[in-house]
Amino acid sequence: MQNIPVENENRESYRALMLDGETRAKLWSQVFESIESYIAGVAAAPITTNTDPSELHSFLKLFDFTQPVDPLKAIEFTVDGFWRYHVHNAHPRYFGLFVPAPTTMGIVADALAAAFNPALGARHLSPLAVEIERHVVDAFCNQCGYDSSNRDGLLTTGGSEANHTALLTALTRMFPDFGKKGLRALTSEPVLYVSTEGHHSVLKAARLCGLGTDALREIPVDDCCRMNCDALYRHVEKDKARGLTPFLIVATAGTTSAGAIDPISKLVEYAAQEKVWLHVDAAWGGATVLVPELRDLLRGIDCADSITLDVHKWLSIPMGAGLYLTRHADILERTFKVAAPYMPQASNSDRAPDPFTRSMQWSRRFVGLKIFLSLAVAGWDGYASTIRQQISLGDYLREKLAAAGWELLNKTSLPVVCFVDSRHPEGRTRHYLEIVEKAVVSGGQAWISVTALGCVPVLRACITNYRTTFKDVDILIGELATAREQANRRFHGNLA
Numbered sequence: 246m247q248n249i250p251v252e253n254e255n256r257e258s259y260r261a262l263m264l265d266g267e268t269r270a271k272l273w274s275q276v277f278e279s280i281e282s283y284i285a286g287v288a289a290a291p292i293t294t295n296t297d298p299s300e301l302h303s304f305l306k307l308f309d310f311t312q313p314v315d316p317l318k319a320i321e322f323t324v325d326g327f328w329r330y331h332v333h334n335a336h337p338r339y340f341g342l343f344v345p346a347p348t349t350m351g352i353v354a355d356a357l358a359a360a361f362n363p364a365l366g367a368r369h370l371s372p373l374a375v376e377i378e379r380h381v382v383d384a385f386c387n388q389c390g391y392d393s394s395n396r397d398g399l400l401t402t403g404g405s406e407a408n409h410t411a412l413l414t415a416l417t418r419m420f421p422d423f424g425k426k427g428l429r430a431l432t433s434e435p436v437l438y439v440s441t442e443g444h445h446s447v448l449k450a451a452r453l454c455g456l457g458t459d460a461l462r463e464i465p466v467d468d469c470c471r472m473n474c475d476a477l478y479r480h481v482e483k484d485k486a487r488g489l490t491p492f493l494i495v496a497t498a499g500t501t502s503a504g505a506i507d508p509i510s511k512l513v514e515y516a517a518q519e520k521v522w523l524h525v526d527a528a529w530g531g532a533t534v535l536v537p538e539l540r541d542l543l544r545g546i547d548c549a550d551s552i553t554l555d556v557h558k559w560l561s562i563p564m565g566a567g568l569y570l571t572r573h574a575d576i577l578e579r580t581f582k583v584a585a586p587y588m589p590q591a592s593n594s595d596r597a598p599d600p601f602t603r604s605m606q607w608s609r610r611f612v613g614l615k616i617f618l619s620l621a622v623a624g625w626d627g628y629a630s631t632i633r634q635q636i637s638l639g640d641y642l643r644e645k646l647a648a649a650g651w652e653l654l655n656k657t658s659l660p661v662v663c664f665v666d667s668r669h670p671e672g673r674t675r676h677y678l679e680i681v682e683k684a685v686v687s688g689g690q691a692w693i694s695v696t697a698l699g700c701v702p703v704l705r706a707c708i709t710n711y712r713t714t715f716k717d718v719d720i721l722i723g724e725l726a727t728a729r730e731q732a733n734r735r736f737h738g739n740l741a
Contacts, residue, residue: 275317283335288712292692304330335347337710337713338690338720338721339691339692340721344557352563354614355614364608367600368598377613378600378612381613381617382398385554400616404526405449413454414550415524416492418492419492420432435456435491436462436492437456437460439495441699443472443497444497448461469655470500470698477512492521494515498525498529498543502663504529504530504707506543524553528567530559530659531555533632535625561711585601635709642721646722651665666681669736690724693705706721
């Protein structure tokens with residue numbers, strides 16, 4: 246084996262990872278042009294693309310990593326792949342799940358965070374990043390009405406981590422030795438409660454906390470898909486009579502399928518009476534606290550023990566970014582604090598806690614910058630105006646659907662609409678609705694989905710993209726009309 250001078254070896258590694266200035270300049274230019282091209286052109290592109298696994302595998306076989314690839318060609322390959330093999334959720338007629346077009350400042354922030362690469366484990370190493378995130382947490386605590394004298398929070402990867410954190414903090418509050426002894430500290434079997442329309446991340450969190458899914462009680466909902474409080478009361482009393490320990494109630498503010506908001510005030514009052522932690526999973530609907538005339542939808546949230554906000558949903562922050570907020574200033578450290586001799590020691594004058602002592606994560610990406618910069622440029626009023634527009638678009642969609650003979654099945658102030666075809670005898674069946682869905686999606690002009698409200702299948706269209714207009718809603722209505730005709734032909738039916 247030929248001996249290579251260490252100096253030359255280091256130089257080659259340096260060039261391979263950092264690249265030279267001329268190449269970097271070309272890369273930044275190419276990336277910028279690719280992003281601009283996507284932002285400008287996505288509205289004219291088909292929303293759905295080829296997702297055939299065998300074709301994707303063949304596409305990726307070009308890279309076996311045995312030989313270096315030209316950096317510019319690697320970028321070109323990646324951009325081409327995104328155009329060809331990606332459902333374009335940034336499209337203004339993507340009426341699907343909560344993945345809207347990202348803010349421009351969020352895109353810029355992610356690039357800056359990657360370049361400076363602060364590791365948010367120890368405050369001493371990343372003071373600006375840590376303080377920006379504290380500033381963002383305080384700002385959202387204010388919006389939710391939490392008292393500044395007793396509150397805390399942290400940035401998370403999304404709503405799932407925030408909901409998981411809620412379970413851990415609730416267990417720590419109910420069972421003070423839980424952090425040290427784990428499940429061995431539990432003197433009785435703990436149980437928690439969420440509606441049947443609540444998010445399944447709560448169920449997953451119960452499993453990850455070691456409680457198991459049997460600890461979760463799914464409470465029936467009323468005709469508006471909100472948690473049935475009387476059913477909750479009965480479940481709690483039954484569990485207490487069996488010697489179990491209720492420790493957490495999860496209220497949902499904006500269910501995924503129907504946009505339902507549980508009666509938060511009523512649940513807060515009941516949880517306080519029962520000495521149970523009340524968590525509000527406001528991952529999507531929590532954005533309404535930014536709009537003065539909509540805040541009443543979340544009445545009582547300021548008295549919740551903790552709150553989840555998923556800002557990569559309605560606030561258009563790039564994936565992934567969530568918030569866990571609490572009105573108990575000490576609970577995060579009680580839940581997560583550990584001592585680590587290898588972590589940098591803060592100076593005597595710096596008594597602010599390190600992020601690793603208050604979160605299930607250790608060193609992590611600088612999530613807060615994309616929230617901070619998006620808010621700095623848009624302001625609360627900019628976001629409030631955007632949400633108002635989307636609420637109006639939701640109302641407009643309902644009017645257009647009703648006029649076209651589609652039956653609306655959910656009741657919510659939020660811009661998510663569930664509907665079936667009342668003009669066809671099979672129009673309430675999943676098979677019929679899936680034919681309509683596939684016809685719309687395959688046309689490439691709009692994207693909707695099929696879900697269920699309880700056991701009732703429905704078509705679902707949701708508006709959370711700031712680029713969506715009234716014209717886009719009109720196009721969706723036209724696509725639905727065409728899809729309905731195709732479904733009717735499949736069923737050999739006629740319009741009523």
